[in-house]
Amino acid sequence: MSIQDELYQLIIKRYLMGRVPDGFDKSSNLIDSGILDSFMLVGLVSHIEKQYGVKFGSGDIVTENFNSLPALEAVIQQKLQQKENSDYE
Amino acid sequence: MNLLDLFLATAVQQPGHPLIITARDEYTYGDFKLLVDGLIGKLKAQGVKPGDCIGLHYPNSPEYIGLVYAIWGCGACVTPIPVELNPQEKRQIFQHIAIDALLSKTNIIADVAAVQTGEDIIISEQTAFARCIKYLEKPAGFTRLNPAFVRFTSGTTGTSKGVVLSHETVYERIQAANDGLHLDSSDRIVWLLSMAYHFTVSIVAYLTYGCTILLAPNAFGSTIIQLAAKHKATLTYAAPLHYNLMAQDQGSQALPDLRLAIVTTAALDPAVAEAFYQRFQIPLNETYGIIEVGLPCMNLDKPREKRGSVGKLLPAYEARLHTIDQAAGLGEIQLRGKGLIDAYYEPWQERHDILQKNGGWFATGDLGEIDEEAYLHIRGRSKEVISVGGMKFFPQTVEAVLESHPAIQEACVFRYPDERLGEIPHAHVVKTPGIDELPSPKDITAFCAEHLAEHKIPAQITFVDRLLRTASGKLIRNASQLQALGNMNA
Numbered sequence: 001m002s003i004q005d006e007l008y009q010l011i012i013k014r015y016l017m018g019r020v021p022d023g024f025d026k027s028s029n030l031i032d033s034g035i036l037d038s039f040m041l042v043g044l045v046s047h048i049e050k051q052y053g054v055k056f057g058s059g060d061i062v063t064e065n066f067n068s069l070p071a072l073e074a075v076i077q078q079k080l081q082q083k084e085n086s087d088y089e
Numbered sequence: 090m091n092l093l094d095l096f097l098a099t100a101v102q103q104p105g106h107p108l109i110i111t112a113r114d115e116y117t118y119g120d121f122k123l124l125v126d127g128l129i130g131k132l133k134a135q136g137v138k139p140g141d142c143i144g145l146h147y148p149n150s151p152e153y154i155g156l157v158y159a160i161w162g163c164g165a166c167v168t169p170i171p172v173e174l175n176p177q178e179k180r181q182i183f184q185h186i187a188i189d190a191l192l193s194k195t196n197i198i199a200d201v202a203a204v205q206t207g208e209d210i211i212i213s214e215q216t217a218f219a220r221c222i223k224y225l226e227k228p229a230g231f232t233r234l235n236p237a238f239v240r241f242t243s244g245t246t247g248t249s250k251g252v253v254l255s256h257e258t259v260y261e262r263i264q265a266a267n268d269g270l271h272l273d274s275s276d277r278i279v280w281l282l283s284m285a286y287h288f289t290v291s292i293v294a295y296l297t298y299g300c301t302i303l304l305a306p307n308a309f310g311s312t313i314i315q316l317a318a319k320h321k322a323t324l325t326y327a328a329p330l331h332y333n334l335m336a337q338d339q340g341s342q343a344l345p346d347l348r349l350a351i352v353t354t355a356a357l358d359p360a361v362a363e364a365f366y367q368r369f370q371i372p373l374n375e376t377y378g379i380i381e382v383g384l385p386c387m388n389l390d391k392p393r394e395k396r397g398s399v400g401k402l403l404p405a406y407e408a409r410l411h412t413i414d415q416a417a418g419l420g421e422i423q424l425r426g427k428g429l430i431d432a433y434y435e436p437w438q439e440r441h442d443i444l445q446k447n448g449g450w451f452a453t454g455d456l457g458e459i460d461e462e463a464y465l466h467i468r469g470r471s472k473e474v475i476s477v478g479g480m481k482f483f484p485q486t487v488e489a490v491l492e493s494h495p496a497i498q499e500a501c502v503f504r505y506p507d508e509r510l511g512e513i514p515h516a517h518v519v520k521t522p523g524i525d526e527l528p529s530p531k532d533i534t535a536f537c538a539e540h541l542a543e544h545k546i547p548a549q550i551t552f553v554d555r556l557l558r559t560a561s562g563k564l565i566r567n568a569s570q571l572q573a574l575g576n577m578n579a
Contacts, residue, residue, distance in 0.1 A: 042544050
């Protein structure tokens with residue numbers, strides 16, 4: 001399962017109680033749609049760090065990184081790549 | 090008395106004044122009075138009556154506030170069911186608090202379906218009412234207290250200790266807090282915390298004193314700053330996480346109208362306080378809030394000079410230190426004053442009995458010292474509560490889940506400092522004898538996810554040979570102590 005798929009399933013199951021709002025899909029804007037509220041942000045960061053073994057600094061918790069699942073996947077992939085590079089050094 | 094009457098009196102005085110502003114709606118005090126009146130009629134039509142206890146399963150919204158006041162308008166009391174909890178955790182609340190009926194936002198009611206009896210009834214566009222399974226009877230003496238809230242908390246011993254707060258107690262608390270806050274109708278307050286956990290010395294105070302609530306749609310720094318700037322916010326009420334995210338903002342938007350930036354839910358990292366000050370030239374006001382007491386301390390007059398202190402006691406309170414380390418001037422903080430807890434729900438224990446154990450003082454379990462200028466400094470919390478980005482829980486609830494895993498004999502969950510979220514949970518676990526193959530931390534995380542809200546799942550799970558305990562057998566949950574004793578890799 002891709003990162004986007006995994007996070008999409010998580011949001012549907014844990015935060016939307018299995019109900020997909022009209023028009024919501026993997027490319028939806030999580031912030032403008034109001035889906036990503038204050039409490040989901042804490043849960044989502046906690047989940048991503050455990051699931052993917054990456055760490056978000058305070059400077060990473062910004063709207064540009066969280067406004068959609070593709071944006072989140074990109075930042076996670078970037079962190080995984082950085083981690084892999086540092087493991088080789 | 091009824092807290093609804095305080096709001097109604099304010100609404101009559103300033104019907105056109107904005108009460109709450111969200112990204113989508115704006116309600117004046119007059120609008121809100123109509124909303125509450127309508128809800129009271131609908132709840133009474135469903136048979137809600139004085140003495141009932143209603144579970145409120147609703148996200149932060151104007152409707153949440155309206156429903157609380159409508160429940161009070163029926164003479165009933167409120168038990169918040171935090172929406173971010175796992176369905177099993179929600180059911181646990183109903184198993185420990187005698188709840189007569191629940192009100193839920195319609196799109197999330199499936200989460201509490203296990204406790205419903207009969208069909209849900211739609212009472213407004215997005216609100217459903219349902220009767221619930223009664224797992225237990227209300228304690229004798231409950232109704233006599235004129236309860237406004239029963240808040241479910243897991244006690245330090247692992248047994249439920251729901252906290253009962255009466256209308257009179259909440260009123261005393263907000264009056265006491267306003268001796269320091271001086272809230273009035275010119276105040277506009279940015280709201281970021283869960284209304285399920287924070288309502289008494291905040292939302293009730295704002296509606297009583299005629300303030301405007303600015304409901305933040307999310308917790309990103311840029312969102313909070315834009316909201317505060319647009320509406321000329323005078324006060325923020327938030328967790329260290331929120332101030333940290335605001336401090337990281339790369340823009341230049343100033344917040345010239347902000348007179349108080351209240352920090353609650355967890356200790357503030359001095360680095361966050363300094364970064365916030367450098368970004369906005371505004372000091373953060375640290376506070377000391379306890380569910381059993383209210384908000385007895387706020388650092389309002391010397392937030393920069395006395396950084397790290399939760400301030401002086403407000404006039405309505407007295408403190409003493411029950412000495413633990415005389416040389417260090419350190420002791421357990423004990424408090425007395427206005428608006429102390431009315432009762433613990435289970436086992437039922439009323440205020441007089443709770444306080445009698447300590448000669449009329451409430452023993453907080455927290456360690457502190459009071460400096461020569463009477464400023465209180467918190468030096469340690471013996472209550473072991475963990476606050477992840479402002480969302481609090483007791484480690485025992487997580488340990489119980491871990492210990493239900495067949496490969497885990499016993500577990501110790503403890504808070505670990507975290508630069509962004511303030512604290513995160515870590516766990517040490519001991520394997521069940523006879524188990525050859527250990528589950529991976531990922532397997533255990535997946536197991537926890539079936540039973541716990543995401544923020545409660547330990548960020549690190551380590552198998553250890555044994556858990557560390559004090560001489561009397563109590564688990565040691567202090568991260569630095571565990572590190573010093575060589576029981577931690579981190």
